[in-house]
Structure formats: C-alpha cells, structure tokens
Amino acid sequence: MKVKMILPALTEAKSPFFRPIKYSLFPPLGLATLAGYLDPSDEIDIQDEHVETLNLDDEPDLVVIQVYITSAFRAYQIADHYRAKGAYVCLGGLHVTSLPEEATAHADTIFLGPGEDIWPEFLRDFRRGVAGARYESKVRTLIGLPPIRRDLLKRELYLVPNSIVVSRGCPHHCDFCYKDAFFQGGKGFYTQTVEAALAEINRLPGRHLYFLDDHLFGNVRFASALFEGMRGMGRLWQAAGTVQAILQQPKMLELAVESGLRSLFVGFETLNPNNLRAQNKYQNLNRDYHAAIQRLHDHGVMVNGSFVFGMDDDDESVFDRTVDWAVSQGIETATFHILTPYPGTALHDRMAAQGRILHNDWDLYDTRHTVFRPAKMSLEALEAGYWRAYGEFYKWSSIFKGAWAKEFWSARLRHIAYAGGWKKLEPMWDFIIRAKRATRMLPVLEAVLEGKQVNRVNKVDNVNRGEGLEGVREGEWMVN
Ligand code: SF4
Numbered sequence: 001m002k003v004k005m006i007l008p009a010l011t012e013a014k015s016p017f018f019r020p021i022k023y024s025l026f027p028p029l030g031l032a033t034l035a036g037y038l039d040p041s042d043e044i045d046i047q048d049e050h051v052e053t054l055n056l057d058d059e060p061d062l063v064v065i066q067v068y069i070t071s072a073f074r075a076y077q078i079a080d081h082y083r084a085k086g087a088y089v090c091l092g093g094l095h096v097t098s099l100p101e102e103a104t105a106h107a108d109t110i111f112l113g114p115g116e117d118i119w120p121e122f123l124r125d126f127r128r129g130v131a132g133a134r135y136e137s138k139v140r141t142l143i144g145l146p147p148i149r150r151d152l153l154k155r156e157l158y159l160v161p162n163s164i165v166v167s168r169g170c171p172h173h174c175d176f177c178y179k180d181a182f183f184q185g186g187k188g189f190y191t192q193t194v195e196a197a198l199a200e201i202n203r204l205p206g207r208h209l210y211f212l213d214d215h216l217f218g219n220v221r222f223a224s225a226l227f228e229g230m231r232g233m234g235r236l237w238q239a240a241g242t243v244q245a246i247l248q249q250p251k252m253l254e255l256a257v258e259s260g261l262r263s264l265f266v267g268f269e270t271l272n273p274n275n276l277r278a279q280n281k282y283q284n285l286n287r288d289y290h291a292a293i294q295r296l297h298d299h300g301v302m303v304n305g306s307f308v309f310g311m312d313d314d315d316e317s318v319f320d321r322t323v324d325w326a327v328s329q330g331i332e333t334a335t336f337h338i339l340t341p342y343p344g345t346a347l348h349d350r351m352a353a354q355g356r357i358l359h360n361d362w363d364l365y366d367t368r369h370t371v372f373r374p375a376k377m378s379l380e381a382l383e384a385g386y387w388r389a390y391g392e393f394y395k396w397s398s399i400f401k402g403a404w405a406k407e408f409w410s411a412r413l414r415h416i417a418y419a420g421g422w423k424k425l426e427p428m429w430d431f432i433i434r435a436k437r438a439t440r441m442l443p444v445l446e447a448v449l450e451g452k453q454v455n456r457v458n459k460v461d462n463v464n465r466g467e468g469l470e471g472v473r474e475g476e477w478m479v480n
C-alpha cells in the first residue's frame with residue numbers, strides 16, 4: 001500500500017519572500033509516530049510543506065493529513081485534490097478534533113483526539129475494507145508504542161532534528177489552551193515509561209535534544225527519574241515548563257540541569273493577576289516570576305518567555321510594561337502572542353456568548369491578528385502593540401540591557417549570541433532553510449547552549465532553602 005503523510009504549512013510560516021527559522025525547527029514527529037504502525041511492506045512518504053515543496057502528482061492509496069487551525073484551508077485543498085484523484089483521505093489533529101463537522105466535508109475518515117488507539121484500529125478496518133467515517137480516541141496510553149519511523153524524516157532539513165515527545169497533554173487547564181479540546185473524552189495527561197523514553201533518547205544521534213512536551217515537568221516522579229537516567233549521557237536539551245514547576249521542585253530542576261537542560265520555554269502569559277484568574281491559569285497566580293527566572297539563570301538555563309496580549313484587563317500600557325519587565329529580568333528570548341479564541345476552548349465559548357468573535361477566517365487565527373473584540377483597546381491598537389513589543393524586545397539596546405542584567409560576562413555573551421542569533425540574523429536563517437542546510441547550523445546552536453554554568457555558586461544553596469521564593473509550598477507536587 002502507498003501511504004502519503006502530509007504536514008501542510010501554517011499560513012504564517014509560508015511566504016515567498018521570507019521564512020522564519022521557528023517554522024523549520026522540528027520534523028513532523030506525529031506523522032512519523034503514526035507511520036510506526038504501518039507494515040514494513042507499505043511504501044510511506046512523509047512530506048512537510050514547511051521545508052519542501054509538496055509533490056501532489058503522485059498516486060497514493062491512502063493520504064493522512066495533520067491539520068492545525070492556520071493550515072486548515074490548505075489541508076482541505078490538498079485533501080480535496082487527492083480525493084478527486086481517488087485516494088482515501090484521512091484528516092486528524094487539533095483543528096479536526098475541535099471542528100469535526102467542518103473537516104468531515106473534506107475527508108473519508110477523521111480522527112478525533114490523539115491517535116495511539118484509533119489509528120491502529122482504523123488501519124485494521126481499512127485493510128478489511130470496513131473503515132468508518134470517524135474514530136474518537138478513548139484509550140490514552142503510550143505503553144507499547146512502536147518505534148517512531150525517524151528513518152522517514154528528512155533530518156537534514158531541520159535545525160532541530162532530535163525533537164522528542166515523551167508525554168501527551170498537560171495537567172493544567174488554561175482557558176485559552178487548545179489542548180483541552182483535543183484530549184476530551186479521556187486522560188488529558190500521560191507519559192511514556194521512563195525506560196521507553198530513555199531508549200528513544202539513546203536512539204537519537206548527536207548531543208542536542210528538544211522535548212516538545214507541553215509540560216515536561218508535569219509528572220514529577222516521571223521527570224525526575226527521566227533526568228536521573230539521562231545523567232552522564234552528555235546531552236544538551238531544551239523544553240517547556242511552568243513557573244510553578246521551577247519554583248516548587250528544587251531537586252527536579254537540579255536534576256534537569258545535570259542531565260543537560262540549557263533553555264526553557266516558560267508560559268508567563270501575563271503580569272496581571274486578574275488576567276490569570278480570568279483565564280483559569282491559577283498555577284501562575286501568586287508565583288514570583290522574578291524568582292523563577294533568577295533560579296533558572298542561576299543554573300545557567302536560558303529563558304524563552306511566552307506572553308499573551310489582549311486579555312480583558314489589558315489596556316494599551318500592557319506592551320511597554322511587559323517588554324520593559326522582560327528586558328529588566330534578562331529573559332533571553334520572548335514569544336509574544338495576541339490572545340486567540342481557538343474553537344473548542346473555554347475562551348472561545350465565553351467570547352462567542354458575548355458576541356465578541358469577529359470572524360472564522362482560520363488563516364488569521366495565527367496569534368498575530370486580532371480575531372475578537374478586545375475589552376480595553378481597539379483591535380488596531382492590539383495588533384500595533386504586538387508588533388511594537390517584538391521590535392522593542394529585540395532591538396540591540398534591549399538585547400544589551402537584558403544581557404547586562406546578568407552578573408557574569410559569560411552569561412552576557414551567551415545572551416547576546418542567543419537573542420541576536422534568533423532575531424537579528426533572520427535573513428541568514430531564511431537563506432539557510434532555502435538552501436536546505438538547517439542541520440549544519442546545529443553545532444552553532446549547541447555551542448551557544450553549552451555556554452557555561454553561570455552564576456551557580458553561592459546562590460543555589462539559598463534557593464534550596466526557599467529563601468526569597470514567594471509562594472513556594474514545600475512538598476507540593478503537581479502530579480503524583
Ligand atoms: S500550562 Fe500551557 S499547555 Fe498546560 S493548559 Fe496551560 S497553556 Fe496549555
């Protein structure tokens with residue numbers, strides 16, 4: 001059987017003129033995971049439109065397309081194309097799960113939720129000629145996953161070929177987050193076994209890893225055992241975690257750093273407690289953001305701070321306040337978003353009930369456009385403020401100011417190299433991606449990440465005693 005698996009490009013990632021590096025970082029791991037369930041005799045072709053031009057002239061028997069909100073229209077176009085040619089087309093992913101009726105019009109079969117149980121079930125039915133129109137995930141487990149078919153991924157096209165996922169979902173429930181809808185009807189957070197995760201890491205060549213888990217630290221026992229197991233492997237890795245995990249789990253962070261953690265994506269989202277409450281992001285409430293950043297920096301871990309603009313308590317002062325604060329904290333990189341009410345989320349339901357959703361043009365649900373009526377500013381002011389925030393945060397004077405928030409020269413230089421490398425050299429990244437040379441830059445990324453274990457001495461002991469950590473409750477575990 002000929003199987004074609006496609007990741008269509010997000011609209012924000014595709015431009016004939018410019019291609020930001022962040023969309024060419026990671027290979028389509030989800031599709032390679034599904035490919036692991038296919039027979040060795042099947043002919044499988046995985047294509048990722050972020051890094052290559054799709055070949056749509058082929059004649060596959062089965063087409064599988066992963067759909068995000070801003071790739072939905074493109075995904076439907078590709079699906080219609082293949083159905084017209086007589087192929088059997090399956091659609092799955094976040095957008096399909098939140099709007100199944102819309103996706104149904106373009107597919108023979110749709111998948112709702114994660115695929116570990118329903119994809120093999122579908123394959124059995126499909127081979128017997130009795131495939132259904134809709135499969136809904138109920139059984140949530142990563143036990144017994146077949147090996148990911150990484151051999152089908154074009155590693156050389158990505159800056160970070162060693163992306164890895166060892167859990168699914170997140171134990172929290174923020175109102176704006178897409179994942180709740182995806183995991184409805186079953187467990188919303190679960191992990192691999194530590195042994196399986198370590199075996200997968202061992203299979204990956206080189207040093208660098210990027211954990212794409214929503215919240216790698218969400219299960220303390222699992223994460224601690226994983227980091228213990230990784231000690232001595234010589235890895236350098238990056239991941240995402242929460243303020244709560246950084247502050248509440250002193251030992252876990254130490255273990256993470258010893259096993260190679262060098263940069264962490266942290267969802268601060270807003271500096272305003274009213275906004276946190278309104279978005280059900282209670283895990284950030286009354287947390288000392290400064291202490292969390294300090295703690296990471298003390299361990300030589302760089303911070304990528306995530307911030308969302310346009311929550312109901314935000315007025316036009318939010319942009320400058322947020323940027324000034326982030327720079328003053330020495331945050332190395334920041335990701336800004338305009339609040340986006342994704343369909344299927346509690347935020348969307350609330351805004352729809354208030355009549356504040358402006359349209360359903362999914363291409364514009366890219367967190368760079370305002371698709372709802374903000375409470376305390378115009379939508380033009382929200383978009384202008386969003387772009388200004390990026391400009392202000394990444395101007396050289398801010399990068400230097402942020403770098404100088406660090407005590408040591410090694411940390412300052414690493415800050416400048418990392419922040420400057422991402423944003424100031426974007427034309428270079430564009431050239432490298434188009435020249436299909438992204439992987440060759442990996443040693444540069446590793447060198448910058450490696451940096452030096454800065455600021456550690458003297459400060460770590462204070463943190464372990466809980467000094468200066470507002471809101472830390474000893475012994476509280478997020479998920480046991
Ligand atoms: S902590 Fe992050 S991943 Fe978890 S629900 Fe909130 S936004 Fe989503």
